[in-house]
Amino acid sequence: MAHFNLRGHCIGPIDGVLFDKDGTLSHSEPQLKILADARIEEAKRQFSAQDATSEAISELESLLVRTYGRIPGGVLPDGPLAVASRQHNILSTATVFAQMALGWPKALLMAEDVFDRVDAQWQSLHPNGHPVSMLPAAHTMLRSLKDAGVICAVISNDTTEGIHAFLKHHNLTDMFSAVWSADCFPCKPDPAAVHALCAQLNVSVDRCALIGDADTDLMMAKRAGIGAAIGYVAGWHRSPDLTAHDHLIHHWKDLNVVPPPGRP
Numbered sequence: 001m002a003h004f005n006l007r008g009h010c011i012g013p014i015d016g017v018l019f020d021k022d023g024t025l026s027h028s029e030p031q032l033k034i035l036a037d038a039r040i041e042e043a044k045r046q047f048s049a050q051d052a053t054s055e056a057i058s059e060l061e062s063l064l065v066r067t068y069g070r071i072p073g074g075v076l077p078d079g080p081l082a083v084a085s086r087q088h089n090i091l092s093t094a095t096v097f098a099q100m101a102l103g104w105p106k107a108l109l110m111a112e113d114v115f116d117r118v119d120a121q122w123q124s125l126h127p128n129g130h131p132v133s134m135l136p137a138a139h140t141m142l143r144s145l146k147d148a149g150v151i152c153a154v155i156s157n158d159t160t161e162g163i164h165a166f167l168k169h170h171n172l173t174d175m176f177s178a179v180w181s182a183d184c185f186p187c188k189p190d191p192a193a194v195h196a197l198c199a200q201l202n203v204s205v206d207r208c209a210l211i212g213d214a215d216t217d218l219m220m221a222k223r224a225g226i227g228a229a230i231g232y233v234a235g236w237h238r239s240p241d242l243t244a245h246d247h248l249i250h251h252w253k254d255l256n257v258v259p260p261p262g263r264p
């Protein structure tokens with residue numbers, strides 16, 4: 001059986017590893033910044049078409065900046081844009097519209113339209129996709145796990161399509177045995193998502209590690225009875241302030257895979 005070695009500390013045995021994607025494997029922040037700004041601009045455009053005053057438009061912008069966790073130079077690593085699903089971000093945007101005195105039915109429709117229009121703009125700018133880069137040494141870690149016979153899966157609140165596009169772009173498809181996305185039921189952060197994914201992988205939850213950059217991931221993992229909840233904090237301009245981890249890594253090079261006896 002394989003183990004992890006974290007700065008001389010042995011973690012394991014590990015039969016499987018569940019990886020978060022955004023901010024753990026992928027350097028998502030540059031793209032999320034662009035997405036946040038595009039959604040804010042589109043929301044302002046649609047709101048101004050409702051005969052909103054310049055003061056109201058300014059207030060809307062301020063609320064959305066805080067709601068999305070948009071900060072100078074990046075986004076908050078534990079903000080909804082970084083952590084939550086597209087659907088949850090639509091709901092938080094609709095809530096902002098509702099705070100600006102729009103009724104909920106209209107607020108929800110407008111939020112959905114903002115997201116759809118920004119997605120369409122993105123598609124027209126990047127018809128062949130625009131995958132984000134990987135975080136340093138993540139690929140090496142995945143290769144080591146594969147070589148050690150450890151089963152790997154992605155558990156992310158991105159869509160199934162988005163996860164597969166990322167894996168394909170980075171030639172990672174064969175390194176993962178399964179993907180659990182926002183399209184699956186239940187999705188993160190329900191601990192039942194961990195149970196269902198481990199059942200699919202045919203590995204015991206208590207012999208798995210989950211590696212993620214958000215307390216929601218780590219709390220979910222611990223509630224599910226995971227063997228090791230490992231926080232990763234190097235994926236963002238501002239490091240996530242994690243509290244729910246068993247172990248913490250600041251770079252993928254902090255962690256080494258110790259293969260089972262008899263494996264190279």
Ligand SMILES: [Mg+2]
Pocket residue numbers: 020021022023024082083212213214
């Ligand atoms: Mg993440």
